[in-house]
Amino acid sequence: MVDVDAQIEAVERGVETTDRDGEAVRVQRLAQEYPADLDDVWNAVTTDRVARWFLPISGDLRLGGRYQLEGNAGGEVLECAPPADGAAHYRATWEFGGGVTWITVRLSDAGSGRTRLDLEHVARVADVPEDMWENFGPAGTGIGWDSGLLGLALHLGSAADGPSPEEGEAWMLSAEGRQFTRRSADEWARAHVADGANPDAAARGAAATAAMYLGEAPFDMGEGAS
Numbered sequence: 001m002v003d004v005d006a007q008i009e010a011v012e013r014g015v016e017t018t019d020r021d022g023e024a025v026r027v028q029r030l031a032q033e034y035p036a037d038l039d040d041v042w043n044a045v046t047t048d049r050v051a052r053w054f055l056p057i058s059g060d061l062r063l064g065g066r067y068q069l070e071g072n073a074g075g076e077v078l079e080c081a082p083p084a085d086g087a088a089h090y091r092a093t094w095e096f097g098g099g100v101t102w103i104t105v106r107l108s109d110a111g112s113g114r115t116r117l118d119l120e121h122v123a124r125v126a127d128v129p130e131d132m133w134e135n136f137g138p139a140g141t142g143i144g145w146d147s148g149l150l151g152l153a154l155h156l157g158s159a160a161d162g163p164s165p166e167e168g169e170a171w172m173l174s175a176e177g178r179q180f181t182r183r184s185a186d187e188w189a190r191a192h193v194a195d196g197a198n199p200d201a202a203a204r205g206a207a208a209t210a211a212m213y214l215g216e217a218p219f220d221m222g223e224g225a226s
Helices: 004-010 038-046 048-052 130-136 139-158 165-172 175-194 199-213
Strands: 012-020 023-034 057-059 066-069 074-084 087-096 099-111 114-124
Touching (some): 023 139, 038 074, 038 087, 038 099, 038 114, 139 175
Antiparallel strands (some): 012 023, 087 099
């Protein structure tokens, strides 16, 4: 049994439309603390342990190597800084559906055997169809990232494997999973509004995305979605 409210509230979320290197980008951020030390969390997010809480993964998980998540994104590892002085990070491309975005995962020692994970997902505004952003907003990718952080929490919190992809899919359609999806979508709507979106439009986008994840509408977010 998952404490849905506790997990949703344990995650910090943010969306920012800004400029980087002369290009307009949207930056999606999530952060959560985990009851495990820095070395353990680093191992969980940079080795084939990823398959034990997220998705089966293949490839060369090192600087310059390429990876592939089964049925999802793949990409290239652009930066890799193992734990040192209480911190670690990696950066990689996130390639899906013909589009390229970028992820950065940062870990920091939070004390008392705990570790903070910060995830940043960056997409160029020009690469995301405007109608897709207007129709779905940040929940389109945010619900998936929330699911990943939940899987990691279950894995690190119990020293056991998280659900398999099949078990995770079944859980997402359970009453508990549906609650999780709707709450995640609502929180991403809040983050969207904080970035300047119209509240009604943000709420509509979150509801439409939740409906897709719950099988209440066709799952079609177009090229570049993940």
